[in-house]
Structure formats: structure tokens, C-alpha cells
Amino acid sequence: MQDEPTPTELVQAVADFLRTDIAPLIAGHQAFKLRVGINALDLVVRQLTQASPAEAAELTRLKQLLGQDGDLLELNRALAAQIASGTVSLETPGLKDHLWQTTLDKLAVDQPNYASYKREAGRGLNDA
Template sequence: MQDEPTPAELAKAVADFLRSDIAPLVSGHQAFKLRVGINALDLVVRQLTEAGQREVMELERLKVLLGRADGSLFELNRALAEKIATGAIDLSTPGLKEHLWQTTLDKLAVDQPNYASYKRETERENG
């Protein structure tokens, strides 16, 4: 089994190469398409390096919130959605609002870490 470089390191290296060596050479629509490709590689890197731990924490919050000991992230999210839809759980349920907020921030950290509202909220929380 190949241990190094990791998939995240490979994707980052390609994104860095494209950003520093190729991007200055292209313009117009090709530059736009190149930025889209670089952004996709950056997203893959964040998914490989950050999403896993955030999903573990989300799963644990869901288990506590739903009072369940098992189930996949998909299954527990579906169960939560059903409980919200039927009114069995609402924002007055202890922990729901905090879970939804943290899950949103975790997803933005991976998908859109430069989103202005995300940055503002994390700056407010950190200090």
C-alpha cells in the first residue's frame, strides 16, 4: 500500500501548481475554468482532511439528540428530519438549535471557508 503522498497531499500539490505556475499564463474563459478546477481541488483537500472528524462529532451529537446508540450519519439525519417534520422535535428541544448551528458551521468550514458570514461567525466565536 502506498502511504505517501496521501490523496490530500497529491490534490494540494496539483492545486498549488495550477495556482502558481499555470494561472498566471491563462486569461479569459480559460482562467475562469482553471479557477473552478483549483477550487474543486481545494474542496477535495478540505473534505479529505477536515470532513471526517466533523462528521464524527455530528454523529455523536445526533446520537445524544435522538437518544440512539447506533445508526449511520445518513440514517440519523433522516430520523432527525422526520422528527422535525412531524413536530416531535422543534427548536425548543434541548440541544437541537446548537446541533443545527454547529453542523452548519462545520459544513461551511469544508465547503465555503471564505464565505463572509462564516468568517464573521467564527471570528466572533474565537474572540
């Protein structure tokens, strides 16, 4: 495996090539499908660069919130079960902040240009 370019750089290069060199040459439904493909590549780049740190922070918050250890899937299931049973609620210290930050982190990867995300990402947790 090569050190350079990284998988992120390769995917970004393909997206940039399609966006700048190919997209101007295509019209109609094919242009729409090309934009969908470019958006998918951009999403992969954001997943490669942002998802791991966000998931690590989410895992840390879950461990603190639940007071137990486990992986991200296990702890999210445990939190969902506690919410469903009423063991925890929005009045539980840290839950609202955790849910809000997790949502913002997921939107940063999935829909960073979503107007409501942009507005809320600029606000502090206490402003929400």
C-alpha cells in the same frame, strides 16, 4: 500503495501547481475555468482533512439528541422526520446548537472564505 505522498498531499500539490505555475499564463474564460478547477481541488483537500472529524462529531450529537443509535444518514433522516412531525423543535434542548454546529462544519469544508461563515465561526454558540 505508497505511504508518502498521501492523497491529500497529491491533490494539494496539483492545486498549488495550477495556481502558481499555470494560472498566471492563462487569461479570459480559460482562466475562469482553471480557477473553478483549482477551487474544486481545494474543496477535495478540505473534504479529505475536515469532513471525517466533523461527521464523527455530528454523529455523536445526533445520537445524544435522538437517544438512539444508527449511522449518520439514518439519524439525519430520523431527525428530519421528528422535526417534520413536530416531535422536536428549536426549543428542544440541544437541537439549535446541533444544527448551528453542523452548518458551520459544512461551511468550513464547502465555503471557508464566505464572509458570513468567517464572522459566525468566530462567535460562540451562545452568541448566535
